[in-house]
Amino acid sequence: AAGTRGRFPLSRRGKARSVRPFGVALRGSAAADMGPRVRNGHIKRITDQDIQSSVLEIAGTNVSTTYITAPANPRQTLAIKLPFLVMIIKNLKKYFTFEVQVKDDKGVRRRFRASNYQSTTRVKPFICTMPMRLDDGWNQIQFNLSDFTRRAYGTNYIETLRVQIHANCRIRRI
Numbered sequence: 001a002a003g004t005r006g007r008f009p010l011s012r013r014g015k016a017r018s019v020r021p022f023g024v025a026l027r028g029s030a031a032a033d034m035g036p037r038v039r040n041g042h043i044k045r046i047t048d049q050d051i052q053s054s055v056l057e058i059a060g061t062n063v064s065t066t067y068i069t070a071p072a073n074p075r076q077t078l079a080i081k082l083p084f085l086v087m088i089i090k091n092l093k094k095y096f097t098f099e100v101q102v103k104d105d106k107g108v109r110r111r112f113r114a115s116n117y118q119s120t121t122r123v124k125p126f127i128c129t130m131p132m133r134l135d136d137g138w139n140q141i142q143f144n145l146s147d148f149t150r151r152a153y154g155t156n157y158i159e160t161l162r163v164q165i166h167a168n169c170r171i172r173r174i
Contacts, residue, residue, distance in 0.1 A: 001045045005148070007051035008099060021034070025033055030049075032067045034069065034070050034071075034072060035064065035068065035069040035070070035071070035072030035073070036067075036068050036069075037065070037067055037068075037069070038060070038065075038066050039060070039062070039065035039066060040061045040062060040065060040066070041058070041059050041060020041061060041062075041065070041161055041167050042057070042058075042059055042060070043056065043057070043058050043059075043066065043068060044056070044057055045057075046170075048090065048170055050090075050137060050138065050173075051138065055090070055170045055171060055172050056068075056171040057169075057170045057171075058165060058166065058167045058168065058170075059092070059094075059167050059168050060167035060168065060169070062167075063095045063096065063097050063115075063117075063166045063167050063168065064166065065167075066166065066167040067164050067165060067166040067167065068164070068165050069111075069162060069163070069164045069172075070162065070163050070164075071162070072157075076161065077159075077161040078159075078160050078161060078162060078163065079159055079160075079161070080159060080160040081158075081159050082160075083144065083145045083146035083147075083157050084142065084143065084144060084145065085100055085141075085142075085143040085145060085160065085163065085174075086140065086141070086142050086143070086172065086173075086174075087140070087143075087165075087173065087174045088121045088138060088139070088140050088141075088171070088172035088173040089134070089135065089138070089139050089141055089169045089170065089171060089172070090138050090139070090169060090170035090172070091116075091134040091135065091136055091137060091139060091160075091169070091172075092168045092169055093136075094167075094168035095115070095116065095117045096110065096115065096116050096117075096134070096166065096167065096168050096169045097113060097114065097115035097116070097166045098113070098114055098115075098141075098163070098164065098166060099111055099113040099114075099143065099162075099163070099164040099166070100110065100112045100143065100160060100162070100163050100164075100167045101160070101161040101162040101163075102145055102149060102157055102159065102161060103159050103161055104149055104153060104155035104156060104157060104158055105155050105156040105157075105158055106155050108126070108129070108153075108155070109126070109161060110126055110127070110128070110149065110152075110153060111126060111127040111128070112127075112128050112129075112130070112143070112145070112148055113127060113128070113129045113130070113154075114129075114130050114131070114132040114141075114143075115129070115130075115132060116131070116132050116133065116134055118130065118131045118132075119131055120131065123152050123153075128153075129154040129165055138172065139162065143169065145157050145160060
């Protein structure tokens with residue numbers, strides 16, 4: 001994200017945390033942070049011909065059964081205080097969805113799910129689902145979690161707990 005490189009947001013314990021994309025083509029220790037789930041599909045590193053760079057492709061016949069999750073351990077959280085999620089995603093012209101779990105100032109865990117196959121926004125107590133339109137090719141998705149938390153639930157964003165990216169897409173950066 002523009003302007004975040006080199007900053008050190010505070011973790012839950014008040015210690016400085018370095019900002020790093022946790023899914024940059026799954027290089028280095030980032031791979032250990034992501035938990036894959038695959039059924040009738042694949043998750044693999046490939047070279048995208050449009051950008052001539054290594055990317056992660058997530059593809060499957062059912063978006064709900066092929067995805068990656070960060071962190072991989074369900075008992076852990078990302079504990080990211082920055083209220084923005086920025087992803088560089090390639091549109092594969094198939095169904096695609098992603099989900100972000102946040103904690104608000106009421107201590108409630110809430111999820112935001114955006115998908116390119118839904119036409120209306122729905123707000124329920126613990127999940128907000130919304131439509132998303134992707135352009136052809138590569139897209140930069142900027143998600144203001146603080147704004148969405150306030151508008152959907154009337155509460156304040158505290159931290160990002162989990163991120164799940166489902167089929168069908170190519171990921172350059174999260």
